[in-house]
Amino acid sequence: MSDRLERLVNLTATLLDTRRPLTLDELAERLEPSYPEEKAARRRAFERDKETMRELGIPISVESVEVFGGEVGYCIHPGDYYLPDLALTADERAALHVAVSAVRLEGNDAQAGLRKLGGIEGSGAPPLAQLAVAPALADCFDAVARRRTLEFTYRGESRLLEPYGVVHRFGHWYVVGRDAHRDGPRAFRVDRIEGAPIAGDPGTFEPPADTDPAEYIRDDPLTYGDAKPVSASVLVAASRAPLVVDELGEDAVVERRDDGSVVVALQVVNREAFRTWVLGLLEHAEVLAPADLRADLVAWLSAFAGDTA
Amino acid sequence: MSRRRESGVRLQRVLALVPWILANPGVTVSELAARFEVEERELEEDLELLPMCGLPPYTADRLIDLVVADDGAVTIRLAEYFERPVRLTPAEGVALLAAGRALLAVPGSDPDGPLATGLEKLERALGATGSLAVHVDAADHLEQLRAAVERGDQVELDYYSSARDEMTTRVVDPFRIFHAFGAWYLAAWCHRAGAERLFRVDRVRAVRETGHRVEFSDTTVSDGSDLVYRPSPDDPRVRLRLAPDAAWVAESIPTEDRVVRRNGTIEVVLAVSGPAFLERLLLSLGPAATVMKPVEVRAEVAAAASRILERYAPTST
Numbered sequence: 001m002s003d004r005l006e007r008l009v010n011l012t013a014t015l016l017d018t019r020r021p022l023t024l025d026e027l028a029e030r031l032e033p034s035y036p037e038e039k040a041a042r043r044r045a046f047e048r049d050k051e052t053m054r055e056l057g058i059p060i061s062v063e064s065v066e067v068f069g070g071e072v073g074y075c076i077h078p079g080d081y082y083l084p085d086l087a088l089t090a091d092e093r094a095a096l097h098v099a100v101s102a103v104r105l106e107g108n109d110a111q112a113g114l115r116k117l118g119g120i121e122g123s124g125a126p127p128l129a130q131l132a133v134a135p136a137l138a139d140c141f142d143a144v145a146r147r148r149t150l151e152f153t154y155r156g157e158s159r160l161l162e163p164y165g166v167v168h169r170f171g172h173w174y175v176v177g178r179d180a181h182r183d184g185p186r187a188f189r190v191d192r193i194e195g196a197p198i199a200g201d202p203g204t205f206e207p208p209a210d211t212d213p214a215e216y217i218r219d220d221p222l223t224y225g226d227a228k229p230v231s232a233s234v235l236v237a238a239s240r241a242p243l244v245v246d247e248l249g250e251d252a253v254v255e256r257r258d259d260g261s262v263v264v265a266l267q268v269v270n271r272e273a274f275r276t277w278v279l280g281l282l283e284h285a286e287v288l289a290p291a292d293l294r295a296d297l298v299a300w301l302s303a304f305a306g307d308t309a
Numbered sequence: 310m311s312r313r314r315e316s317g318v319r320l321q322r323v324l325a326l327v328p329w330i331l332a333n334p335g336v337t338v339s340e341l342a343a344r345f346e347v348e349e350r351e352l353e354e355d356l357e358l359l360p361m362c363g364l365p366p367y368t369a370d371r372l373i374d375l376v377v378a379d380d381g382a383v384t385i386r387l388a389e390y391f392e393r394p395v396r397l398t399p400a401e402g403v404a405l406l407a408a409g410r411a412l413l414a415v416p417g418s419d420p421d422g423p424l425a426t427g428l429e430k431l432e433r434a435l436g437a438t439g440s441l442a443v444h445v446d447a448a449d450h451l452e453q454l455r456a457a458v459e460r461g462d463q464v465e466l467d468y469y470s471s472a473r474d475e476m477t478t479r480v481v482d483p484f485r486i487f488h489a490f491g492a493w494y495l496a497a498w499c500h501r502a503g504a505e506r507l508f509r510v511d512r513v514r515a516v517r518e519t520g521h522r523v524e525f526s527d528t529t530v531s532d533g534s535d536l537v538y539r540p541s542p543d544d545p546r547v548r549l550r551l552a553p554d555a556a557w558v559a560e561s562i563p564t565e566d567r568v569v570r571r572n573g574t575i576e577v578v579l580a581v582s583g584p585a586f587l588e589r590l591l592l593s594l595g596p597a598a599t600v601m602k603p604v605e606v607r608a609e610v611a612a613a614a615s616r617i618l619e620r621y622a623p624t625s626t
Contacts, residue, residue, distance in 0.1 A: 107400070
């Protein structure tokens with residue numbers, strides 16, 4: 001095992017140091033501990049090494065070599081490899097260590113990243129938060145950072161996105177940006193992206209100045225959709241009034257009744273989301289207006305009431 | 310861990326370790342072990358390996374020159390090509406930023422402190438300034454409950470139990486507060502239930518100190534490795550058949566025993582933490598969900614629908 005590690009260190013050093021791409025034969029001639037003599041075994045061992053290095057983020061460049069046509073050579077461009085000096089202070093490293101120990105994400109990527117920034121500093125912190133992870137998140141983030149378009153399937157439809165940012169909200173990751181097919185701002189749940197997204201070439205778009213990705217996520221599911229909003233009023237029983245006022249804010253209250261109940265006003269675009277919200281309050285709420293939303297709810301519930309199996 | 314995987318882990322460590330030693334000559338073995346979270350013995354193995362590494366043809370002037378002095382001070386020469394660590398992978402970059410942004414969003418964090426400045430440097434290096442945000446909602450009693458956890462104060466809560474749709478008052482011994490799934494939770498020993506319980510902080514209506522202090526030994530509380538809600542094994546189970554457009558239920562609620570049928574419908578089993586939870590879910594799903602087992606649940610949901618409909622009956626107003 002030490003032999004393999006030694007070879008991996010030497011391979012990384014050699015590929016970083018070389019001024020021209022080296023073919024596998026050239027590498028095998030030079031490297032110690034040496035690769036197997038037999039061609040197929042040598043290729044397999046080298047491919048394994050390459051894969052291990054790529055998993056760690058080591059950017060191995062594969063380039064064609066001007067010898068017997070078809071041959072490729074390998075090298076590492078120092079500019080792709082070296083982490084720029086972030087000039088972090090010890091306090092800043094300690095603060096990042098606190099963050100990484102307090103906020104949990106699945107996997108060890110944050111810890112691995114911290115080691116590259118100079119390892120742990122200070123004593124860390126007990127767990128305070130847990131964030132969701134999604135397989136496509138790293139691809140989405142890379143596309144944001146390098147201005148690459150993203151092509152993916154979402155709810156069975158193909159999408160082309162100029163991604164401006166990633167946002168964690170309501171316990172999920174969203175990737176937000178301009179949907180190029182529909183020419184408008186959109187937010188997509190990263191965990192609902194089907195398969196691996198395909199990223200375009202770097203630097204193919206420029207996000208509008210002062211983009212705040214968080215603004216792409218709408219606060220209120222009731223306003224999702226393109227229909228014209230209607231104002232609905234809902235009577236909430238005294239026992240649940242404080243919870244609802246907390247949720248909607250004092251501004252939503254249009255009437256306080258003597259029995260402690262309140263009437264609140266909501267702007268509704270998405271009727272289903274509105275129904276779900278009202279039903280969340282069970283028998284403690286009643287839709288007062290408009291008449292059609294009230295009738296919708298009565299019809300919806302009546303379908304159950306017949307179900308007395 | 311497989312041996313192959315272990316080589317990767319050690320390579321990763323070596324490529325971070327060497328630049329640090331180059332930048333901080335004289336750093337001791339024990340400092341390095343603490344900084345890179347590794348046993349001293351393991352670290353010594355890495356350090357013993359390095360003098361055998363270098364560039365072809367592996368003559369003395371091409372090998373890494375590493376010296377560990379008697380007092381443990383480490384110096385390195387002839388390894389200029391490892392002067393800087395490897396760039397962060399996108400997964401590492403997003404994980405670091407996410408953890409940092411999340412902590413910075415927690416009420417009470419210093420918006421101009423070292424975490425904020427460190428994150429700015431990190432974002433600039435990644436070319437991702439302002440492109441990652443983590444939203445952490447504040448909740449009314451958050452600060453008060455965090456203080457209670459820190460001091461070990463027993464408190465009495467007025468709490469709205471959503472699963473049972475009832476207001477309750479209970480004495481609890483709080484031991485942890487955390488944010489998960491977009492909400493704050495308080496983990497506490499509940500004297501009313503006689504068991505450990507999770508409370509959503511935004512459903513806490515009032516907090517009163519009882520004047521008692523509580524002390525937990527490490528063995529009496531769960532260790533925090535598991536911040537996630539797990540259905541109780543004692544909760545009743547319900548089997549549902551979901552139409553394809555209700556598939557989100559299986560993503561949003563912990564489900565067990567999930568089967569996708571050929572026609573696109575999904576059957577799931579879920580734990581019912583309280584009757585109101587199930588009533589809300591089934592009433593809002595409507596025809597998109599069918600209760601398979603136990604069938605009595607259908608009548609319970611029908612009864613809930615009737616209870617709500619009474620509000621709309623012409624005689625009730």
